[in-house]
Amino acid sequence: MPDSDRGNRFRYHNKTMHERWLVWKTDNGERAFRYFYNTVSVIVCLILTGVLVFTTASFPPFGDPANPTNNEVPLRYLEEGVQDTGAINIVAAMILDYRAFDTFGEACVLFVAICAILALLRRDGPPDAFDTLLREMELPWPNVILRTTSFMLVAVTMLFGSYIVINGHLSPGGGFSGGAILGASLVVYASAYGRRRAQLFMNFKIYSRTVSACLLFYVLAKGYASYTGANHLPSIIPLGTPGNLLSGGKILPLNIAVGLIVACSVYVIYILFSTGELD
Numbered sequence: 650m651p652d653s654d655r656g657n658r659f660r661y662h663n664k665t666m667h668e669r670w671l672v673w674k675t676d677n678g679e680r681a682f683r684y685f686y687n688t689v690s691v692i693v694c695l696i697l698t699g700v701l702v703f704t705t706a707s708f709p710p711f712g713d714p715a716n717p718t719n720n721e722v723p724l725r726y727l728e729e730g731v732q733d734t735g736a737i738n739i740v741a742a743m744i745l746d747y748r749a750f751d752t753f754g755e756a757c758v759l760f761v762a763i764c765a766i767l768a769l770l771r772r773d774g775p776p777d778a779f780d781t782l783l784r785e786m787e788l789p790w791p792n793v794i795l796r797t798t799s800f801m802l803v804a805v806t807m808l809f810g811s812y813i814v815i816n817g818h819l820s821p822g823g824g825f826s827g828g829a830i831l832g833a834s835l836v837v838y839a840s841a842y843g844r845r846r847a848q849l850f851m852n853f854k855i856y857s858r859t860v861s862a863c864l865l866f867y868v869l870a871k872g873y874a875s876y877t878g879a880n881h882l883p884s885i886i887p888l889g890t891p892g893n894l895l896s897g898g899k900i901l902p903l904n905i906a907v908g909l910i911v912a913c914s915v916y917v918i919y920i921l922f923s924t925g926e927l928d
Contacts, residue, residue, distance in 0.1 A: 735888030736818035736897040744823070745900045745907075749871045756867065756907060759914040760860055766921045799841035806834035814908035818897035824907025831908060832915025844920065856913050863906035870899050 726743055734742040744752045810830030817823030839847035877884045889896030 731891050734898060734900060735891050736900050737891055738818050738820060738823070740821075741818045741823050741897070741900055741904065745818075745903045746874075746898070749867075749874070749903065752903075752907065753864075753867050753871060756864060756910050759910060760864065763856075763860075763914055763917050763921075766918065796841050799837055803834045803838045803841075806837070807831060810834060810908075810912070814904055815894070815901070817904040818900045819892065819894070824904040825911055827904075828908035828911025829915060831912035832919075835912065835916040836919045839916070839920070851913070851916055856917055859913055860910055863910050867903060867906050870903060874899060 814827030
């Protein structure tokens with residue numbers, strides 16, 4: 650037996666029980682726990698998959714006339730949606746009136762995602778070679794044709810996105826789709842004219858205040874509607890004439906709030922993933 654192995658065995662056998670336990674825990678305990686954790690994870694996933702497959706297989710056949718009738722809620726939305734909400738677009742009525750709290754949760758998810766990206770991509774270290782790229786992104790793109798084309802494209806895109814947001818209760822569209830278009834126009838502007846110009850209308854202070862104000866307005870508006878509805882009280886928010894721009898009750902301002910949240914989130918995600926920080 651080599652002298653090194655003899656020395657290791659001598660040092661191990663001369664340890665106390667606690668020291669031997671620490672050695673075993675370090676060498677074998679972590680490996681055993683890892684195997685146990687992986688095995689339990691696989692078993693839980695297989696059980697969950699089996700439950701989901703069994704549940705899906707137990708559904709009634711699709712299109713069978715003998716299936717149980719469960720269309721009361723969709724029929725209520727389609728038949729009385731305009732009367733209840735004042736919105737021509739029944740999809741907007743569902744996501745911003747009947748199920749507005751679900752939409753509020755989705756908006757909160759965007760805000761939490763931005764906070765997580767801010768925490769993960771924050772750069773606190775010394776300057777490096779990446780700062781050269783950041784300085785280049787702060788300046789306008791040198792190509793005049795690209796800047797001119799981007800300027801016209803941004804103007805048209807922002808106008809179209811605003812139209813989709815404002816008319817979301819009258820036609821297909823709304824806060825999410827229109828906000829995505831507005832956010833894309835901000836990204837194009839920042840790419841062509843540099844982050845320094847874009848910071849004049851979108852920085853961390855403007856983003857935090859805009860998103861916080863929109864979320865606060867959203868929860869207050871929906872909270873008021875839920876309170877009046879649960880207590881059978883008349884609402885002071887008029888529904889307007891269906892088909893007019895100023896109609897739909899609170900759906901129009903909620904669409905604007907959601908559009909602003911989505912637009913800011915799209916732009917901030919682009920800035921964070923390209924530069925790692927939002928000034």
